Amino acid sequence: MLDFAIFAITFLLILVGAVLYLYPSSRQACGIPGLAPTEEKDGNLQDIVNSGSLHEFLVNLHERFGPVASFWFGRRLVVSLGSLDLLKQHINPNKTSDPFQTMLKSLLGYQSGVIGEAAESHVQKKLYENGITKALHSNFSVIIKLSEELLAKWGTYPQSQHVPLCQHMLGFAMKSVTQTAMGSSFEDDQEVIHFRRNHDAIWSEIGKGFLDGSIERSPSRKKLYEDALMEMETVLKKTIKERKGKNPGRHVFLDSLLQGNLSDKQVLEDSMIFSLAGCVITANLCTWAIYFLTTSEEVQDKLYKEVNRVIGKGPITMDKLEQLSYCRQILCETVRTASLTPISARLQELEGRVDQHIIPKETLVLYALGVVLQDNTAWPLAYRFDPDRFDDETAKQSLSLLGLSGSQECPELRFAYMVAMVLLCVLVRKLNLLPVKGQVMETKYELVTSPKEEAWITVSKRS
Incomplete structure (x- = not known):
């Protein structure tokens, strides 16, 4: 099952599907520098597993062979692009459906929207995107309420108390996503x-078990995964049934799907994708943003002054959030x-x-975004957290080109940006976010990058 494990985690099942098996392949790499297959059947699959993650494998590959490099998934040639200039050349004529959503659908065994008529897929994609936008507007007060609840909780802590940031951000993100996607029943x-x-x-196996194939060697883990997926689908089906044809209060993401010309299966799958991806992306964006703020008193002070100037002691509104250019720069630099x-x-x-x-x-063709985002030629002093770099319009355009900002960003990331902006505004108005001395943050590279261990911070009240 190693083939399946690596193919799944690296988008092959999603983006290529049957093509990989229906079309003949050649061992000739067409002159592109790169690795020869380590094994006849598996290509370089074991090399990827040994590297710890596909990202870490690609970092080493591009260090060795340069910005365009090749390797083998099974008997198929794969080309990886690891520079901004090369991605600019390739992205424009080759735009397809959102790879993150498509990847998750394949991993979960969903097919609707993965392979089908382009016009139908485009309509479904627009419905999905517009549904998230409308849900954000309709549930903006919910996101503020949840942020203020977290503020109240943190406000009771003494400065000596260590706050488990990852744990709190995942809980906050799940409340934000479930209530925005499915409604008031998740206030419980x-x-x-x-x-x-x-x-x-579910996510632990998507991130780890499918990567190393270990889920297939553990019947108990596979059953736990399958049971969890079935239970989550049952909850979603129940919620869909409750909201179908009714007007149960404020508009949520599910309502947009139900108002579209989608099958019950498509509604279930799209709500599952947003529930999974929205939680993980939002939680990790908030985690990293707050962690990076604790490492730079200067950045945090500048954000506090911007929030004070634009919002002051008044209510947070979507119009005011749009004026917080430095807050947006912090989130872009976090990504x-x-x-x-x-x-x-x-x-x-x-x-x-x-x-x-x-x-x-x-x-x-893999886009080695992790390699590109840490490239010193594209981002001077790339390993330094510096939101001021996004004062430059060129930097903004580069991030937008990669689908990580602007009009090309995935809907889940757009949702995460909005939620994170609200949370940062609520927190920095009242609290100083402080580091835990001696903490060394290591990174876990999966579908979404997260801290390898719990990230700890402390907080103090602003005077």
């Missing part, structure tokens, strides 16, 4: 706890510094060219 903490247990069981989503991919449907290299049709 027991519902959220039940949701979290199933969410964690870049943390390499929040380290990999994307496209299928080369027709033969193409990048620089002087020919990319054969039906080749999987």
